[in-house]
Amino acid sequence: MNALRKSVIVALGLVLAAFAGASFHASRFLKEPVVAGPSVARVATLGEYFAPIKGTANDANVFFLEGAKPGGTVLVLGGTHPEEPAGRLTTWILAENAVLDQGRIIVLNSTNRSASTVTRPSGAYPATYTIKTDWGGQTFRMGDRWSNPLDQWPDPEVYIHYPSKQNLAYMDIRNLNRDWPGRPGGTLTEQTCYALIQLINKEAVDIVIDLHEAELQYPVISTIVVHPKGLDIAAMASMTLSDEEFKIGMEKSPAELRGLSHREIGDFTKAVPLLFESPEPFLDATRGRTDARLLLEGKDDFVVRAGKRGLLFEKIDEKGWPIDVRVGRHCSTLIEVLSVWSGDHADKAVVMSGVPKYAEMIQKGVGAFLHDPAKADPKKVFFE
Amino acid sequence: MIITWLYYLIVAYVVVLMVWNLIRSRKWQEEVLYVVVLLPFVLRLLRLK
Numbered sequence: 001m002n003a004l005r006k007s008v009i010v011a012l013g014l015v016l017a018a019f020a021g022a023s024f025h026a027s028r029f030l031k032e033p034v035v036a037g038p039s040v041a042r043v044a045t046l047g048e049y050f051a052p053i054k055g056t057a058n059d060a061n062v063f064f065l066e067g068a069k070p071g072g073t074v075l076v077l078g079g080t081h082p083e084e085p086a087g088r089l090t091t092w093i094l095a096e097n098a099v100l101d102q103g104r105i106i107v108l109n110s111t112n113r114s115a116s117t118v119t120r121p122s123g124a125y126p127a128t129y130t131i132k133t134d135w136g137g138q139t140f141r142m143g144d145r146w147s148n149p150l151d152q153w154p155d156p157e158v159y160i161h162y163p164s165k166q167n168l169a170y171m172d173i174r175n176l177n178r179d180w181p182g183r184p185g186g187t188l189t190e191q192t193c194y195a196l197i198q199l200i201n202k203e204a205v206d207i208v209i210d211l212h213e214a215e216l217q218y219p220v221i222s223t224i225v226v227h228p229k230g231l232d233i234a235a236m237a238s239m240t241l242s243d244e245e246f247k248i249g250m251e252k253s254p255a256e257l258r259g260l261s262h263r264e265i266g267d268f269t270k271a272v273p274l275l276f277e278s279p280e281p282f283l284d285a286t287r288g289r290t291d292a293r294l295l296l297e298g299k300d301d302f303v304v305r306a307g308k309r310g311l312l313f314e315k316i317d318e319k320g321w322p323i324d325v326r327v328g329r330h331c332s333t334l335i336e337v338l339s340v341w342s343g344d345h346a347d348k349a350v351v352m353s354g355v356p357k358y359a360e361m362i363q364k365g366v367g368a369f370l371h372d373p374a375k376a377d378p379k380k381v382f383f384e
Numbered sequence: 385m386i387i388t389w390l391y392y393l394i395v396a397y398v399v400v401l402m403v404w405n406l407i408r409s410r411k412w413q414e415e416v417l418y419v420v421v422l423l424p425f426v427l428r429l430l431r432l433k
Contacts, residue, residue, distance in 0.1 A: 005412055013419035017426055024432040118433070150431055154387060 032384040033373035039100040041066040050195035057114040063107040071103025072348030082116035082143025086326035087211030103350030112176040114151040116143035129292040133367035146174035164258040180264035213280035216312040223249040225275040227266025278326040328361030
């Protein structure tokens with residue numbers, strides 16, 4: 001009787017372990033297809049720019065979109081923080097749809113791929129989310145803000161940023177946007193930043209665009225954060241977008257806050273870094289149920305109530321902040337930045353078409369711009 | 385790497401202890417408790433989270 005009871009309890013435990021294990025397994029190993037678009041000339045990996053990254057969790061795909069005419073080079077980083085999905089989805093739309101007439105765009109969909117393989121401990125995050133398409137849907141890993149502890153641990157008591165020696169929160173040693181410019185002998189996340197700096201230098205990148213999202217309780221939201229040497233680009237893009245499409249601000253990267261892309265890339269390379277922020281209610285501390293619906297629809301009664309009490313830095317109503325709106329903002333901001341840059345640098349212009357602007361994205365939805373990997377040439381399908 | 389191996393050795397040791405206690409236990413409430421507590425340790429050993 002005793003043995004039978006124990007067996008039943010252990011069996012029930014194994015069932016629970018199987019459910020939990022399946023969810024964690026999806027977080028870590030789900031393959032996300034990218035159908036290389038018409039301008040993708042080649043696909044490299046980050047390890048080609050810094051050998052120690054090769055074969056690691058962060059040996060991400062690097063898509064090179066090239067136009068017929070020579071011009072400038074723009075690097076677009078999605079998935080610096082994978083739990084901010086508008087950034088990653090924008091890179092999918094670029095890689096699958098953009099047509100380059102002049103110049104080059106280099107795209108990373110999973111800049112910190114390790115962080116895309118885990119969700120926040122005790123956060124009750126969904127393991128995955130699915131974007132509806134005409135052909136069914138495409139499922140993505142949810143991801144987290146920090147690299148997976150399976151790939152990098154233990155964390156120090158205090159994270160001392162290199163080379164500034166500024167003291168930062170311990171877990172931010174796994175935050176790709178606190179590790180710039182990185183170092184060759186550092187942690188996986190620091191090495192990833194170092195590899196990206198090598199890429200920027202070797203490919204003579206002119207502009208780096210780092211795609212993010214932010215909670216509405218965070219003051220840096222609906223804005224372009226830019227290194228001082230790119231203030232004119234961001235100012236013109238911000239004014240044009242605010243006049244013609246949607247309100248977006250601009251902020252100068254503070255010199256005192258180290259490790260961020262919009263500061264260190266500008267200081268350590270010739271490139272001009274810009275960071276885009278769109279609103280993501282999913283990240284707000286006052287949110288209700290944390291599920292894929294909230295992630296994609298951006299509707300939450302508690303966040304709306306926080307807004308009515310004046311606790312937010314961005315407006316929200318019952319319509320929320322759907323993913324189509326957030327991705328549309330990133331696409332339009334990118335298009336506008338390219339336009340401003342190309343207008344001022346004719347010899348280094350980057351001229352692109354095929355990427356929807358804000359209004360079209362809201363009308364058709366993100367799913368309309370994702371391509372069915374089952375119907376694509378297998379040679380053009382890559383997995384993140 | 386040494387810290388990682390030490391960590392997994394400690395996790396494995398805790399798993400062995402709890403399985404041993406589970407086998408010796410005579411109360412069903414304790415047995416349920418041991419199984420529930422074991423879950424994250426087993427998943428950790430399998431490197432699933």
